[in-house]
Amino acid sequence: MLVADTYLGHRDDATVAEDIDTSDHATVVLSDTERQRSRVRTETTDGCDLGIVVARDLADGDVLEAEDGTLVVVELAAIEALVLDFADSDVSPTAALELGHAVGNRHWNLAVRDRETLFPVTDSKERMETTVAELLPADVPTRYEHVPPTTFDDEGVDHTHRDGTGMHDGGGHAHDHGVRTIDGGDQ
Template sequence: MLVAEAFVGTLDDPAVAERVESSDPLTVTVDGTERRRSRFRTTADDGTELGVVVARELRDGDVLSTGDRLVVVSLEAVEAMALDFGGVADPDRAAVTTALELGHAVGNRHWDLAVEGECAYLPLADTRERMESTVEPHLPDGATIEYDEVPPTLFDEGDAADHSHSHGESGYSHSHGEDGHSHDHSGAGHSHTHGHGVRSLDPKPGGDSDGGDQS
């Protein structure tokens, strides 16, 4: 069995493309799981058994070497649902795509999320700085980041019970504006109650969550 264990380059590189053109390369089609593995066994398109041992995520057009033969990588296409927002009027279209990007960033980290009125709540699952660095690039102008104390039931799916939460004297927020973002500190504490239900859009198994006691 041949083993491709050297990364030569990509077909985008004219020199690499010329080497491939002037040789008798193998071609291999890699699926979504295999392309992320550092090593796997597969079969080239002509039936040649092939081992791949390369410490990188494979991309379409990558060229590997077994020592004696070049191997051109092709990624297997996947079926995808396409959501076309071209028919949605601005500014709603921009808002929808921004929300999708933010939801994807949050969901990749399996953070709980509760949406209530005009606010979205994320229990602190990491440092404030790291969480801010994750969500800030996806926030539109005018959105703010604040820190609040909320009951853990806020993140229970389908919770319809009354709940209350308060902003302490050390409450901190900053907002995004057209010229970047500004910071402000609120010194007066206040509390408010809500009588409507909320639900977690990305609940963890079992419903466990940080109650947001870090403020």
């Protein structure tokens, strides 16, 4: 088994790109779960058994080096997302709060892109649609779209509830809802 254990950088870095261009490299496609693990056993796209041992979350385009000098380019598998399109809707503050409360209670990660809200599909589509349908104004269309898993990475936005501060009064627990705002070009 080939083991990639050295992080070299990103394929967009000039030096790394040159190394890729001048070598016989391998490519691996990782799931969202795999990219966040420090140790993964998988296969390259050409079927070579590969172990990845790095102490960092991996991103699309990261380049690793195996112990034999082989470069390994990381690609991320897209994930499916439920998209709520608010572009042609005048959602009331009450409707927005009710929807936010309902999906927050389910601990759904979300990303906001322009006037759209995206949720990774982590439950059955029917359940997710039922959850939002009861609270969503009729003029808000929904659809599914495949997006990079990094769409839902938390960029330092902390939505922690603190018992006793008036922000949350039910149990004294803390959790991160993973809310991320992205621009329209991050697809």
